[in-house]
Amino acid sequence: MSVLHVLFKVDGTEYAMPAADVVQMESFTGATPVPGAPAHVAGLVQVRGRVIPVVDARARFGLPATPATLDSRVVVGQLGERTVGLLVDSAREVVKLDPRTIQPPPPMVVERAKGYVKAVAQVGPRLVMLIDFPRVMGEETADVDGQR
Amino acid sequence: MTAPGEFAEFLPAYLAEVDELLASAQRDLLAVEEAVRRGALQPRAVRELFRALHTIKGLSAMVDVEPIVSLAHWMEASLRVADQAGGRLPESSVEPLVEGLRAIEQRVRQLGAGKPASPAPANLLERLEALGPQVVDAAPRKARAVVLDAEAAFASRLAPSEREQLEGGLADGQRAVRLDFVPSAERAAKGLNINTVREGVARHGDIVKVLPLSGAAAGGASLAFALLLLTSAEDAVLLDVVGGAPATVRSLAAAAPVAPDAASPAPVPTDSALGTPVFEEELEEPEVRRGGGLLRVEVSRLDEAMEWLAALVVNRSRLTRAVAALTAAGAPTRELATILQENGRQLRDLRSAILRLRMVRMGDVLERLPLLVRGLRRTTGKAVRLELEVGDAELDKAVADRLMPALVHLVRNAVDHALELPEERVSAGKPPEGLVRLGCHARSSGQLEITLRDDGRGVDAKAVAKAANAPVPESADGLLDLLCRPGLSTRQEATRTSGRGMGMDIVRRIVVEQLGGELRMETRKGVGTTFTLRVPLTVTLVDAIVFECAGLKYAVAVGTVEELIDVDALKVVRPAGADGLGLVERRGAAVPLVSLERLLERTAPAQAAGACGTKALIVRQRGEPVAFAVDRLLGQQEIVLRPLEDPLVRVPGVAGATDLGDGQPTLVLDLGALGAARVGRGVGAAQSGGWAS
Numbered sequence: 001m002s003v004l005h006v007l008f009k010v011d012g013t014e015y016a017m018p019a020a021d022v023v024q025m026e027s028f029t030g031a032t033p034v035p036g037a038p039a040h041v042a043g044l045v046q047v048r049g050r051v052i053p054v055v056d057a058r059a060r061f062g063l064p065a066t067p068a069t070l071d072s073r074v075v076v077g078q079l080g081e082r083t084v085g086l087l088v089d090s091a092r093e094v095v096k097l098d099p100r101t102i103q104p105p106p107p108m109v110v111e112r113a114k115g116y117v118k119a120v121a122q123v124g125p126r127l128v129m130l131i132d133f134p135r136v137m138g139e140e141t142a143d144v145d146g147q148r
Numbered sequence: 149m150t151a152p153g154e155f156a157e158f159l160p161a162y163l164a165e166v167d168e169l170l171a172s173a174q175r176d177l178l179a180v181e182e183a184v185r186r187g188a189l190q191p192r193a194v195r196e197l198f199r200a201l202h203t204i205k206g207l208s209a210m211v212d213v214e215p216i217v218s219l220a221h222w223m224e225a226s227l228r229v230a231d232q233a234g235g236r237l238p239e240s241s242v243e244p245l246v247e248g249l250r251a252i253e254q255r256v257r258q259l260g261a262g263k264p265a266s267p268a269p270a271n272l273l274e275r276l277e278a279l280g281p282q283v284v285d286a287a288p289r290k291a292r293a294v295v296l297d298a299e300a301a302f303a304s305r306l307a308p309s310e311r312e313q314l315e316g317g318l319a320d321g322q323r324a325v326r327l328d329f330v331p332s333a334e335r336a337a338k339g340l341n342i343n344t345v346r347e348g349v350a351r352h353g354d355i356v357k358v359l360p361l362s363g364a365a366a367g368g369a370s371l372a373f374a375l376l377l378l379t380s381a382e383d384a385v386l387l388d389v390v391g392g393a394p395a396t397v398r399s400l401a402a403a404a405p406v407a408p409d410a411a412s413p414a415p416v417p418t419d420s421a422l423g424t425p426v427f428e429e430e431l432e433e434p435e436v437r438r439g440g441g442l443l444r445v446e447v448s449r450l451d452e453a454m455e456w457l458a459a460l461v462v463n464r465s466r467l468t469r470a471v472a473a474l475t476a477a478g479a480p481t482r483e484l485a486t487i488l489q490e491n492g493r494q495l496r497d498l499r500s501a502i503l504r505l506r507m508v509r510m511g512d513v514l515e516r517l518p519l520l521v522r523g524l525r526r527t528t529g530k531a532v533r534l535e536l537e538v539g540d541a542e543l544d545k546a547v548a549d550r551l552m553p554a555l556v557h558l559v560r561n562a563v564d565h566a567l568e569l570p571e572e573r574v575s576a577g578k579p580p581e582g583l584v585r586l587g588c589h590a591r592s593s594g595q596l597e598i599t600l601r602d603d604g605r606g607v608d609a610k611a612v613a614k615a616a617n618a619p620v621p622e623s624a625d626g627l628l629d630l631l632c633r634p635g636l637s638t639r640q641e642a643t644r645t646s647g648r649g650m651g652m653d654i655v656r657r658i659v660v661e662q663l664g665g666e667l668r669m670e671t672r673k674g675v676g677t678t679f680t681l682r683v684p685l686t687v688t689l690v691d692a693i694v695f696e697c698a699g700l701k702y703a704v705a706v707g708t709v710e711e712l713i714d715v716d717a718l719k720v721v722r723p724a725g726a727d728g729l730g731l732v733e734r735r736g737a738a739v740p741l742v743s744l745e746r747l748l749e750r751t752a753p754a755q756a757a758g759a760c761g762t763k764a765l766i767v768r769q770r771g772e773p774v775a776f777a778v779d780r781l782l783g784q785q786e787i788v789l790r791p792l793e794d795p796l797v798r799v800p801g802v803a804g805a806t807d808l809g810d811g812q813p814t815l816v817l818d819l820g821a822l823g824a825a826r827v828g829r830g831v832g833a834a835q836s837g838g839w840a841s
Contacts, residue, residue, distance in 0.1 A: 032700070032805070032813045033748075034797045035747070035748045035801065035802070036800070036801065041796050044792075044805055044813040045813065046811055050666070051790055051792065051805045051807075052794070053794045055796070082793075084794065138796070
């Protein structure tokens with residue numbers, strides 16, 4: 001059973017996550033910074049009236065920052081009750097991934113990718129990284145003191 | 149004319165009560181109208197309507213609102229007559245009554261807005277006054293060929309409407325009987341009690357009244373029940389239902405008409421019989437109809453409770469920090485930490501309990517819609533059916549109050565513009581009666597979803613595009629964007645040809661900007677349009693000061709700001725070694741001046757060192773005044789505070805976010821907490837990776 005995945009690019013590398021976890025894609029016109037939020041949080045954006053935090057994939061993956069472009073996208077995903085966004089360089093494609101082409105990542109990748117990549121899949125001649133969305137978004141609280 | 153003046157303190161309670169009475173009166177009037185149209189009687193609704201107006205009159209007299217007193221008086225008078233006539237109202241009386249209620253409602257709103265109530269329109273009063281005689285005329289003056297056997301029917305214990313019902317049934321050829329049921333232990337054992345008998349009898353006729361009888365009854369029992377009913381069933385059947393003898397069945401038709409003289413109708417209660425003792429007595433009963441453990445509370449009191457709670461929450465964060473400091477200093481704080489944790493849980497429970505107190509039932513909120521549709525039916529000449537599928541959804545009073553105008557707008561648009569005239573519908577192969585359907589569903593995400601569907605002509609995308617002078621949108625969202633353009637409704641051709649668009653910008657502003665919700669639309673030409681609104685179940689409205697700092701807008705609750713001051717850069721003193729912290733003079737005391745820009749890490753520290761804004765907000769931080777320098781004050785406004793729930797952005801000093809209308813979330817700061825959280829440990833420390841994950 002092939003599963004529909006959304007593909008996006010960060011720093012030239014292609015990543016994928018199940019389309020079922022993606023609520024929508026938004027173009028990125030800037031986020032409201034939140035003082036004291038974790039460094040990989042780009043800030044807040046408003047999506048259809050809701051205010052959601054956006055994680056900057058570049059910052060999260062430890063890549064150099066680049067200015068947002070017209071291609072920049074916020075992949076809005078659902079994590080249980082949370083609605084969160086992931087800022088990526090571009091996102092254009094939706095593909096069906098055959099589970100047979102999905103392999104666990106090589107140990108070296110596991111080590112270096114801090115667990116953000118949970119598998120590697122093949123789309124034609126290309127390799128795409130299946131990200132562990134919950135892990136990328138993380139639950140790090142900004143401050144021990146945060147209420148609740 | 150009347151200024152509430154000295155009664156001002158009673159006014160909030162008065163308004164709340166009258167509001168509720170008006171709502172129930174509107175419901176009852178719709179029921180009455182429906183009955184009148186079908187030529188049926190609706191004695192209960194007439195009576196309830198009468199009671200509501202009676203109470204409104206009494207309350208209004210107490211706070212001396214003369215226009216409402218006179219309106220309610222004449223409405224009440226005609227309804228009293230109608231009640232005496234068994235709940236019979238002529239069709240012509242409905243319209244003035246509707247107008248009367250509307251006039252009362254308008255005046256209540258005026259009072260609510262702090263204005264005096266305008267005088268009651270004289271011609272409306274005249275029409276209402278003229279209703280009484282009309283109602284009397286409408287009452288059947290048929291010579292009673294049938295008369296109740298007064299003794300058998302316990303005439304003195306019957307309300308006029310009940311008597312009318314029985315006599316009417318007799319006149320229509322039904323049997324009016326009194327069925328006596330005598331309970332006993334052995335019958336109870338067989339499952340025969342007054343409740344099961346009631347149910348059983350109801351299957352064979354209409355029960356008009358059940359009277360308990362005390363004193364010796366047939367069969368030697370000391371308690372019996374007399375059921376007065378209209379039926380076509382045989383005696384034997386009825387007797388069987390109540391378990392046979394000693395039960396009895398007795399006809400209520402008098403053996404012989406008391407007065408064969410038709411010129412003097414039997415006691416039809418008309419003018420002379422106005423206000424029979426039975427009725428008046430009932431009115432004097434203490435008002436317990438809204439009992440059932442319900443309590444009416446002014447919203448402001450709930451707000452007050454919420455504010456105290458907010459203070460507790462703020463205090464808890466201070467406590468948490470103090471404990472953290474103790475822990476860091478090596479003190480044994482394990483037990484404290486446990487208590488603190490428990491305390492946090494309790495605060496959360498208290499918060500949700502208070503939020504629940506503010507919830508109102510959506511069903512109650514929407515009470516006004518049927519009346520609105522009724523009015524639209526008349527003004528547009530369209531046949532409309534309004535279906536409400538509301539369930540038991542609840543939402544915050546503040547949200548409900550804001551949402552209502554948007555819903556009214558959408559319903560009005562649907563009837564006014566979307567639905568076709570009956571003949572157009574028929575020729576389009578649709579039923580002549582249009583359908584407007586409103587449904588509500590609470591979502592798990594703390595949102596309420598409201599759908600408003602009509603089966604009208606649908607939005608003509610081309611016409612809308614033309615009117616908006618824009619390309620034809622490809623998606624429903626794009627079309628909605630066009631519809632919501634502020635200018636659109638003012639164009640004549642837009643409203644005529646698009647069939648939609650009247651004030652849609654207002655709807656969007658309420659739903660999206662004010663409530664932080666979502667508005668979507670689906671439309672199919674010739675089939676209909678569905679609007680979907682998603683609004684949060686609760687919002688907190690806050691009066692806020694909006695300002696700019698380092699190129700970004702921020703808001704802060706007015707209540708937390710002690711003073712706004714101008715900062716003269718030349719007068720700021722910078723003590724050595726204070727890391728850029730300034731001091732300003734304020735009424736003879738030195739107040740620390742903090743650069744908010746720097747606090748928020750919006751600029752490089754080197755740049756920020758000398759810089760400071762021209763304005764400052766003085767806020768108490770740990771009890772001490774601190775001035776927070778900002779670049780520019782933008783004004784004061786009411787904002788919707790949306791708490792930031794996600795762990796990634798739940799930070800001290802940020803109370804939440806709001807939308808100032810630019811589509812970009814604006815942070816609502818809690819300056820005291822922000823300063824305490826960040827200055828306390830030093831901004832530098834925070835920067836050097838305090839938050840690193």
